[in-house]
Amino acid sequence: MEMLTETEPRTLLLGGALLMGLAFGALARASGFCLRSAILEFRLMRPGRKAVAYAAALLAALAGSQALHLSGTVDLAESLYLANLASLPAVALGGLLFGSGLALARGCGARHLVLAAGGNLRSWLVVAVLGFVAYATLRGILAPARVWLESLAPFQGESLAMPALLGLPAVVVVAAILLPLAGLVAFGLLREGGTRAAWGHLAAGLAIGLLIPAGWLVSGVLGFDDFDPTPPASLTFTAPLGDGLQYLMTYTGAAADFGIASLGGTLGGALLVALSRRDGRLEGFQRPGELLRYAGGAALMGFGGVLALGCTIGAGLTGLSTLSLASLVALFAILLGTKLTAARLARVPAARLAASPAE
Numbered sequence: 001m002e003m004l005t006e007t008e009p010r011t012l013l014l015g016g017a018l019l020m021g022l023a024f025g026a027l028a029r030a031s032g033f034c035l036r037s038a039i040l041e042f043r044l045m046r047p048g049r050k051a052v053a054y055a056a057a058l059l060a061a062l063a064g065s066q067a068l069h070l071s072g073t074v075d076l077a078e079s080l081y082l083a084n085l086a087s088l089p090a091v092a093l094g095g096l097l098f099g100s101g102l103a104l105a106r107g108c109g110a111r112h113l114v115l116a117a118g119g120n121l122r123s124w125l126v127v128a129v130l131g132f133v134a135y136a137t138l139r140g141i142l143a144p145a146r147v148w149l150e151s152l153a154p155f156q157g158e159s160l161a162m163p164a165l166l167g168l169p170a171v172v173v174v175a176a177i178l179l180p181l182a183g184l185v186a187f188g189l190l191r192e193g194g195t196r197a198a199w200g201h202l203a204a205g206l207a208i209g210l211l212i213p214a215g216w217l218v219s220g221v222l223g224f225d226d227f228d229p230t231p232p233a234s235l236t237f238t239a240p241l242g243d244g245l246q247y248l249m250t251y252t253g254a255a256a257d258f259g260i261a262s263l264g265g266t267l268g269g270a271l272l273v274a275l276s277r278r279d280g281r282l283e284g285f286q287r288p289g290e291l292l293r294y295a296g297g298a299a300l301m302g303f304g305g306v307l308a309l310g311c312t313i314g315a316g317l318t319g320l321s322t323l324s325l326a327s328l329v330a331l332f333a334i335l336l337g338t339k340l341t342a343a344r345l346a347r348v349p350a351a352r353l354a355a356s357p358a359e
Contacts, residue, residue: 013223021265060209094307099337104297133302135242236314238305
């Protein structure tokens with residue numbers, strides 16, 4: 001403990017973020033953690049191990065984060081998800097676009113980052129396009145469009161925290177969310193017959209979820225610098241992918257932050273698992289149409305993820321763990337956008353897809 005107190009806050013911040021990324025990358029690669037897969041289980045009316053994993057992750061993220069907040073260890077009111085009084089219509093639109101892009105690209109940014117570590121060239125394209133569009137939306141040519149959308153119906157209240165909006169104690173709101181999640185986990189385990197694989201997905205989901213409060217601790221306590229204070233942060237992937245690309249191009253004049261360090265860790269953790277399991281291999285596109293679909297989906301996720309203040313991890317786990325109404329709206333919009341687009345893709349005749357000339 002004494003060694004930690006003598007270490008520079010920035011070193012603790014970046015080191016902690018790197019370790020968290022390593023853990024997330026390894027767990028996500030080993031378990032196949034993916035919200036899209038969970039949504040497909042629900043579309044087929046067969047919620048199983050993927051749904052169990054995501055519900056368990058959200059359960060652990062919410063319980064752990066609120067325990068830190070209610071104990072006064074970390075002030076989540078200073079986080080992006082509560083300090084930013086976002087436009088809820090813009091957040092909903094962003095979630096719909098992100099969900100549509102997720103279906104088109106067959107995975108979110110976090111999932112593709114994990115797959116890219118194993119040599120998936122399709123995923124490298126998604127990561128590059130998503131990061132480019134996200135940065136353009138934050139600080140580039142698409143920023144005016146974002147600002148305009150966010151100005152159409154700005155939130156008029158004083159806080160986006162659901163307990164404050166509902167006038168209820170935080171523990172009541174937390175319990176109201178945790179109970180259905182626990183029920184979903186139990187139902188999924190029963191449906192899977194309590195197999196070792198199902199319990200493995202449950203364990204992986206819980207471990208991934210606990211990384212969220214770990215992130216609040218790293219950024220809000222261990223790595224907090226009184227001389228250069230920054231809002232507490234935890235795992236998210238849309239904006240950091242854009243910042244990561246910019247960092248790679250301007251390394252000598254830029255500084256890494258929590259998000260960039262966690263990205264590097266995620267790639268490293270996923271690569272270690274791919275090497276240990278020997279399942280990494282180069283994979284490309286079979287048809288030109290697939291490249292366009294993946295690139296379009298990545299662009300939608302880049303723009304939509306910034307509007308929605310996060311991705312399936314950033315909004316769906318990290319944001320919702322703060323009890324932010326904006327994150328709840330974003331998650332439901334992502335689910336809806338994914339469901340609608342996946343249903344539309346399912347109606348595309350197989351012969352039409354096969355008609356595309358081979359590469």
